[in-house]
Amino acid sequence: MSLMSKGLWSAVSGEEALPATKEQQAHAVIVLSLANSQLMHVIGSETARAASGKLVMFHRTQDMANRLWLKEMFASLKYTASSISGHVMELEELVMKM
Numbered sequence: 001m002s003l004m005s006k007g008l009w010s011a012v013s014g015e016e017a018l019p020a021t022k023e024q025q026a027h028a029v030i031v032l033s034l035a036n037s038q039l040m041h042v043i044g045s046e047t048a049r050a051a052s053g054k055l056v057m058f059h060r061t062q063d064m065a066n067r068l069w070l071k072e073m074f075a076s077l078k079y080t081a082s083s084i085s086g087h088v089m090e091l092e093e094l095v096m097k098m
Contacts, residue, residue, distance in 0.1 A: 002029050003048075011048040027051060070097055 003009045003026055010016045011026035018026070026048035034042065034055075041058045045051040074094050079087050 002033065008048070012052045014049055023048060030055075070094060 003012060006025070006029065008018070008022060008026035008029060011018050011023050012030075027045075030048055030051045031039070031042060038055070038058075041054050042051040045054055074091075077091060077094065
């Protein structure tokens, strides 16, 4: 949303070529919006489009791994709660995360 509001989205989408200053601004917006733990994924990217692409690929693989882990947890869920309502609530939490 930040890129769109500043008129910099085309630096990521590739719809049109932007001047170098606009490209640098878009890259700066992306990098400055990231948490420290995500910065390592965009180090070395020279353009906003490259940084965005690296983040998309990283989160796509993380999302798939997370889904597989949740499916495994769902398949191996056993009744260990003190009440049936606690077990159902745990089951519903897993389903909502999927």
